[in-house]
Amino acid sequence: MIPPLPNSASPHRFSVAPMMEWTDRHCRAFHRCMTTHARLYTEMVTAAAVINGDRKRLLGFSPVEHPVALQIGGSDPAELAQAAKIGADFGYDEINLNVGCPSDRVQSGSFGACLMREPDLVARGVAAMKAQVDVPVTVKCRIGVDNQVPADILPRFAQMMRNAGADALIVHARMAWLDGLSPKQNRDVPPLDYPLVHALKKQHPDWTISINGGVQSIDQALAHLTHMDGVMMGRTAYNEPFVLADVDARVFGAPPAYRTPHQVLDAFMPYMERELANGTRLNSMARHVVGLFHGVPGARAFRRHLSENMHRDGADLEVIREAMQRVAPSGNDMKERAPAPAAV
Structure with a gap:
């Protein structure tokens, strides 16, 4: 801690x-x-x-x-x-x-x-x-x-x-x-x-x-x-x-929740799944994750796939999974981050 x-x-x-x-x-x-x-x-x-x-x-x-x-x-x-x-x-x-x-x-x-x-x-x-x-x-x-x-x-x-x-x-x-x-x-x-x-x-x-x-x-x-x-x-x-x-970690001195963008998106999936089941359209949620991979190789392809597919009728989490595949796996796109040092 x-x-x-x-x-x-x-x-x-x-x-x-x-x-x-x-x-x-x-x-x-x-x-x-x-x-x-x-x-x-x-x-x-x-x-x-x-x-x-x-x-x-x-x-x-x-x-x-x-x-x-x-x-x-x-x-x-x-x-x-x-x-x-x-x-x-x-x-x-x-x-x-x-x-x-x-x-x-x-x-x-x-x-x-x-x-x-x-x-x-x-x-x-x-x-x-x-x-x-x-x-x-x-x-x-x-x-x-x-x-x-x-x-x-x-x-x-x-x-x-x-x-x-x-x-x-x-x-x-x-x-x-x-x-x-x-x-x-x-x-x-x-x-x-x-x-x-x-x-x-x-x-x-x-x-x-x-x-x-x-x-x-x-x-x-x-x-x-x-x-x-x-x-x-x-x-x-x-x-x-x-x-x-x-x-x-850096502002509150607490452990970080997730260390890669992939982990963050995986954590958001259950929420999106529940909302889709309640009638929420995918684009209402997916539009907020477009910038998640900013600066990571493959980020442009990730954004393009979401932009082209998240508005379609019946779009579901498969659109998110396909977009994620366009970004290098977390071990390649960035080193998995150790907890950042707390500021003094």
Whole structure:
């Protein structure tokens, strides 16, 4: 057993970011095959949808996903409180409020990143949610929007969230430009300001603050953890998911679950088999594993076979097995990994 790291029990030490149209329940079950300890997040679900929509479809998740957080979007404190209560009753380990999404749809609904301009309203929403649930209530935000000055707005926003009772703050270390940049551009174009977020943590040594944005490796995550309570990884965790296989050992000081991509996919097979039996289409699950063999000889053939066959009517696990045969056996594509050393 690898000795645990300092603060390795922190529930936010490492997490996978909520990503619209990506981190659905099948994606989360797949990611859980690679890391037992990372905290997983749902896609954002609006408070109104939680209250009025098909809750089983929108909120249902597998027990294997724990610890898992529900991210909700909204601006009406009463709606947020009701949605938070519903989410907590469904069994989520955390309720997270989105104050960072820059999409047009989110802006038109008066929630997401545009709420950086209304910290009083956000604080009321946090307080209302806290009054309804026993699980942690957290906030994910940007460092500012449009012409705001991050060095001024972020500390004030953070203090107001803390005063309202938020259990943790997750800061995407970029501005959101709602006027002039598309949602896709907002993920890359605004420059990252890690020092600002590191400085915010120094101002709140006894309050949990995590950093998000541009984290592309476990080495980068560990570097941030010398400053922060937690790190959230987004697109790299999705596009190159096998990076998550190092999380338990290097971030939490625990044995890794599996040491090769083949082992990970074998572990995901029973879940896919159960879902297929329940009527789920193969492509709904297989689309999340396309990047599993990133950087391994045969990865392109693996991706091509999945892309060409997983959408077909009646596609089953044989498509996955055939795709795996296009990648060199684990003993050839990479040396089976010994447990990675824990960081110090």
